[in-house]
Amino acid sequence: MILPQPNLLHIATRLASPKLTLAGFALLGAAAIAVYQLGDSAAAWLAGPLLLLAVNLIGAVASNGVFRRQLPLLVFHLALIALVLLAAISRLTYLKGAADVTEGTAFGGLWRQVAGPLHPDRLNEVQFINEGFDISYKPGPLRDLTLNRVRWIADDGRERVEQIADNRPLVSHGYRFYPSSNKGFAPVLLWLPKEGVPVLGAVHLPSFPVNRFTQSRDWRPAGAKSDIWIMLDVPEDLIPADRASRFNAPQQYPLVLRRGDLRREMRPGERVSLPDGDVEYRELRTWMGYSVFYDWTLPWMLSACVVAVLSMGAHFWNKFAAKPWNREN
Amino acid sequence: MELELKLLWTAIVLYVLGGSLAVIGVVFRKRPERSILGLLLLGWFMHTATLTLRWIRLDHGPFMTMFEILSSNVWSLVLVFMIAYWRIKAIRPAAAVVMPILFVMMGWLMLSSPGEAHFPQSFRTPWLFIHIGFGKVFLGAVLVAVGLSIVIQSRRTLRGLACFQSLPEDARLDELAYRFMALGLVFNSLMLIAGAIWAQDAWGRYWAWDPLETWAFLTWLVLVFYLHLRSTYRIAPRSGSLLVLAVFVAAFLTFFGVPFISTAPHKGAV
Incomplete structure (x- = not known):
């Protein structure tokens, strides 16, 4: 017996099944809950339900004659298909991460990142230097405007200087760097081991002022036999609560260094001898934390949204202009 | 702030008068439509004044606290309804059901604290x-x-x-x-x-x-x-x-x- 071959229309009708729509939304809901529970690492799971919904919508558009009679409605649904597909692709190729960069140094990578499985890693092409920031505070203290000066190599290879801010990221090679509320002090220390090569490092103390009572960190440079505990002794009201102020480095306050029974207060330029080497406190700088985001689909998604809304508006306009609301059919 | 609250109370009293007149009109089969629209419009102007004064005082729009969000939404909902009321005469008696919905929001607004909140930089766009x-x-x-x-x-x-x-x-x-x-x-x-x-x-x-x-x-x-x-x-x-x-x-x-x-x-x- 020869079975009839299912034609394309039949397949499209099957794909347009409302049951598939419900299944797609149920899976999308489950994936959204997974993102809630597991965080961004589950974001790629959204791709499956979105692709399923896109296929379902393609089936509906292909099998329903109303779309061939009403052009704006067809355009709206095609834009919606493009949007759903782009959202799915976005979850496979995006990146979200965080980086901390010491004042006066170059970006050297992310300390935390979540990326889609197909993310085209081009972060090593990004080159910028954090040239310091200026943050104003309102009484509270409440962080107000954050301005961060960056020197960077643009995609065309030219060097540029830009002031980025809360709503204005640095965009390089598709990666968007937003200055975050995460920032603090970074004492620059020179470690001169008894054996081995000297190490110059900046220790990023916990974010300030949110951790103003715990401005300390353990540091173990290469060649050191144990951790060196360092603390910046800053006054509680460095950023006062009762008046407007700015973020400023407490240059006049000492850096406390402790290892075992040894405790020393150091000023910039001072050196302390330890059994396995010397530590020299060079200067106090700041560090800035960045939220990093990559998604090449953004302009395309926005375009699809604009087309969708315009065509939806045109569809309703045509439909409602044809007949007043208070007239019978 | 006292003037802002006085203006807000005045606006709400005018809204309530307009809405009550709409209900009375429906119950007694009257159509005091011009009076209703006049009261709503007067209330809306008072409401605009109080929102403007607050905006100038705080240097940001009414978008942060529940008080501000309720107030600005009552303002915009009254505006949209007034436009519909003005343009589509046939549905004007519907004010008798729309205004009581807004009364609930106004009651909630009056119970909310008119305090201030920080307006973060991310909102300045x-x-x-x-x-x-x-x-x-x-x-x-x-x-x-x-x-x-x-x-x-x-x-x-x-x-x-x-x-x-x-x-x-x-x-x-x-x-x-x-x-x-x-x-x-x-x-x-x-x-x-x-x-x-x-x-x-x-x-x-x-x-x-x-x-x-x-x-x-x-x-x-x-x-x-x-x-x-x-x-x-x-x-x-x-x-x-x-x-x-x-x-x-x-x-x-x-x-x-x-x-x-x-x-x-x-x-x-x-």
């Missing part, structure tokens, strides 16, 4: 105003549709039938509600798009499935479901009006419920 503006048109369009739907539902009773006999028949009201909901979908979609652009700049992501975004998406879906159902099947006006009410409930929870139980940074600046 034109996209905030665009996002909020679209959201207000969406909610206003849904409110008018809800007013018409309540009229349809109240006509199930003899008393409701008598009170709203001067309004067009259910099928016509249902058609008009459908059109307002379609307008609502356009502006809800625009609100989501503008919000995504703002979120990208403010928090470095355009969509993160935070509670408010998820509820906004659910509201969009319920609205789309209603419009599809309404345009695909022949739904009786009474059933269609129940769906309109369901959309309103979802939208109301999204605008006034979720932002205040969520700990996400997205606090519903609507």
